[in-house]
Amino acid sequence: MLNAIFWSGGCARHELSDTLEFSRSKTNALAAGLLEQGLLDEVGLQLSRGGRRPETLRIDSQMGVVIGVDIGATSLDLALLRPDLSVVAKHSQTADVQLGPGPIMSRLRTLIPAMLAENGIAPEDVLSVGIGVPGPVNFAVGQLVNPPLMPGWDSFSIRDDIREVTSAPVFVDNDVNLMALGVLWRQHRQIQDFLIIKVGTGIGCGIVCHGELYRGASGSAGDIGHICVDPEGPVCRCGNRGCVEAMAAAPAIVEMAVEAAQSGRSPILAEKLKAKGRLEAIDVGAASRAGDAASDAIIARSGHLIGQMLAALVNFYNPSHVFVGGGVSGIGPMFLAAIRQSVSQRSLALSTRHLEITYAPLRNEEGLIGAGVLAMREALRIGSVAV
Amino acid sequence: MLNAIFWSGGCARHELSDTLEFSRSKTNALAAGLLEQGLLDEVGLQLSRGGRRPETLRIDSQMGVVIGVDIGATSLDLALLRPDLSVVAKHSQTADVQLGPGPIMSRLRTLIPAMLAENGIAPEDVLSVGIGVPGPVNFAVGQLVNPPLMPGWDSFSIRDDIREVTSAPVFVDNDVNLMALGVLWRQHRQIQDFLIIKVGTGIGCGIVCHGELYRGASGSAGDIGHICVDPEGPVCRCGNRGCVEAMAAAPAIVEMAVEAAQSGRSPILAEKLKAKGRLEAIDVGAASRAGDAASDAIIARSGHLIGQMLAALVNFYNPSHVFVGGGVSGIGPMFLAAIRQSVSQRSLALSTRHLEITYAPLRNEEGLIGAGVLAMREALRIGSVAV
Missing domain, CATH: 3.30.420.40 (ATPase, nucleotide binding domain)
Known part of the structure; x- marks a missing residue:
């Protein structure tokens, strides 16, 4: 149910029961439980359909943050995002992936704790991390596979490296796959x-x-x-x-x-x-x-x-x-x-x-938003949001 | 459940409960009901896994037949198939789709009743008909859309034409899509x-x-x-x-x-x-x-x-x-x-x-088998087998 609400960007209970093919009473009971756990909140009023005005259910924006990282061939972008993928903070700089993982990973290991501290977010409030890279990725293990634009990164585990600065789960995918996820979510x-x-x-x-x-x-x-x-x-x-x-x-x-x-x-x-x-x-x-x-x-x-x-x-x-x-x-x-x-x-x-x-509809932010989508989707899948 | 059994080509109850993620008792109860309705039968013995020897569940082969038709650019193939897609009877001839729907459809309207009669199958035992054609198809309405190899067939409704000889539901798709379905089923x-x-x-x-x-x-x-x-x-x-x-x-x-x-x-x-x-x-x-x-x-x-x-x-x-x-x-x-x-x-x-x-693994019968797969899949989907 959290997944359906995340992809909808917020929806009413009756829409949710239609999407999930759950009965109204089952939907209401599940939503009540998630509201009580603080995983959902209820905002605004949607247009009435004649009966009682339905409230819009959203993933609770206070639940924590996800970190989205977009490693480009010549750039590094990083964002802290709320569960509804609104941007808390963003950092962009030029970078050269051809220099190998050393310089970029050390930059990330510095930037991530600094951004969290600047925004008053405790490291344990990070739900998950999504990272896009400009090369082929073995998604299951989070490693690059013979990336032609990234000499020196072959078989490098970005996931293990990032674990030094956060205990949150880390997911890595190809940058264009993340752009696709970003657009899919936005639509x-x-x-x-x-x-x-x-x-x-x-x-x-x-x-x-x-x-x-x-x-x-x-x-x-x-x-x-x-x-x-x-x-x-x-x-x-x-x-x-x-x-x-x-x-x-x-x-x-x-x-x-x-x-x-x-x-x-x-x-x-x-x-x-x-x-x-x-x-x-x-x-x-x-x-x-x-x-x-x-x-x-x-x-x-x-x-x-x-x-x-x-x-x-x-x-x-x-x-x-x-x-x-x-x-x-x-x-x-x-x-x-x-x-x-x-x-x-x-x-x-x-x-x-x-x-x-x-x-593309996201003004060159597809990659970063997509990294956030990956992070949220996987956090919901493995249940790290409910811990 | 019938669908899972159809695609597996026959399987034991424990495999079925794994595939469908149903409990053993739910699987057993559902299977018992379908066996009683005559939609399933039980054959042979599978290799024991230590406990009681499981029986293989199959779609009941006496349930009826489906008709598979493969209209090629230069050929016409037709088969009566059991629900497990074993061939009851088959007919092949050369044909020229360029002559338009008239000659081929009239041939089909003659062949279908003749083949049913020859094999002692009553028209009401036909569960459904699957037809492949060498051109783009609007699958929802069963019509060809500007088929370049089939002048004269544009917007022609094969479905309506076939209904003159059988009351069974008729499904039409592109021939290569049916080859893909045939291979998917065989695998x-x-x-x-x-x-x-x-x-x-x-x-x-x-x-x-x-x-x-x-x-x-x-x-x-x-x-x-x-x-x-x-x-x-x-x-x-x-x-x-x-x-x-x-x-x-x-x-x-x-x-x-x-x-x-x-x-x-x-x-x-x-x-x-x-x-x-x-x-x-x-x-x-x-x-x-x-x-x-x-x-x-x-x-x-x-x-x-x-x-x-x-x-x-x-x-x-x-x-x-x-x-x-x-x-x-x-x-x-x-x-x-x-x-x-x-x-x-x-x-x-x-x-x-x-x-x-x-x-392709089916020795040029992909198209015909695929037409049978389409017919069975759609018959199971719309429930015409249970009528």
Whole structure:
């Protein structure tokens, strides 16, 4: 019942008995017990349906906090969240996962106790910790498995490391899976079959099937970065030619931008390169907004290549929604337009008739919110909230 | 409980209480009731686990029959099946779906009563009818939706037409979905996440996710025939270039075979073409077995193109098994070898480490058995067996 209330974001008793297919009296009795234990509270008034006004049941926000951590390829985000996933405190910084687990884990071991202390939260009030990482994860044991963007992290146990600063249970998953969980929760599980694509340093995909996160037979589902979009394309670090990640993710965009700057095709990018000494994907977005045609072409090319790959996945998977997130998705509206155009051109009419392709709805907080969803879901599953 | 017994293919009471998470006494009481109603029977003796020897519970095979129908692009198969899906009688003939629903449906309206009469089965003993068709289906209403291989069938209600000869409920689904259901049943649902590819006149895919058939948001999941494998490839009837179906399915194989025959590269195929006036995919298989190098090359090319497309799906979906079925899969072992080679070359190690790619296990009867599974599953769901 707590699980149903968590996913609904708060609901009335009659909605709950419909969802759970429990009788009204069973629902009322269970809710009374949970209210008494302090696991639920009752807030506000919902619109009347004619009879007695139902109260909205929510997970008790005073029950404790969960910690959400989003380890990106180049960033580290951390949040303390209430059980309804409202943010108590948040911290973001740049970080480089390529340096191995040492620097990032020691930063986390300092940050977590400091954030708890600053916000007056006792360590024993932490219900659980959810952590997203930019690589394939063996979810059962919480270890990374040959992560290509994270040399030195293979078989490293993030879970054991974090246990030094909290006795709360720790759960680790791939960052894109957590983005999918974040969106699933935000949509109250109403969207049953969708994809979320993350375009950043790499390209990955979270898959939701029948309202549940789908991890695949060995946990690597959604690993779409090395799908071929051009058999004659450049050689990727995986050894094959024309992988979408090698041709359309942030490093490829930067490479095209440097080329446009140095060849004289883009005076704006040339100036930026001179001033900063290097270029980033966001510089291409800024140049495009300033009217730079070469930057427009780079963004369109990346979007078209991703759309071409996505067209195959849309034919195969027939999702109702595709959400596009990750750092590169902020590069400008032309990016999404190019993706949509390629998909509608290359996918079957039946698959795209009701398909919506939009930017991810949580303003780049999908990963962090998703880490919180993972933490809450697992805490409810293993019963650590009731201890 | 009947459903669990159906999917298990027969099981002991203690297995059933484990599967259903029912107490032993609840399981025994339910089983006794179903035995008394004649919906279950008890057969043989299973190996003892130390105590009293458990009897195997099965759906009562005298309960009635289901009718399975597999409408292929060029064939019509029909079977009367017992509730355990053993075949009572079977009929196969060539047929051409391109002629529209008239000829095939009138054939079915004749065949069904004749087969029932021949086998001494009363029409009221038919529990339900499952029908597979080679095109996209709106499962809820049992109608085809713009089927590219089936002109004239758009919005045709197979269900209403069949009702003229039986009052049993009729269920219609895409043929590849039924192949997936057939394999899922044969494996007692032990394989949770797999794909089944059908290569015949077209190329389609059935998807099983978390042990359930996945149809997609609008029922077109698995429609993989128009995934691009060569941006510079020939123009397909869908208007795009390089669709895998246009380059690797039976018509493309035949086209390559005719070209090899006419150009003199394959004396065997030239002789066959002269003798028959036309070539089929199986002729290429026979020529390959007779040592024809040109036929080997055609088979390898088709397999490599399909494997290239499949590599993308394996990266995305991370299935534990991929089954290859359909008419073209009988073309020879080189076909499967080429598929496997392309997939292992182009997919990520993590996705392929435990991946098995094999021919479909039901010797081309997946579609018919799957139609029977659909019929039984739906009959159990709507309770028509208990009437």
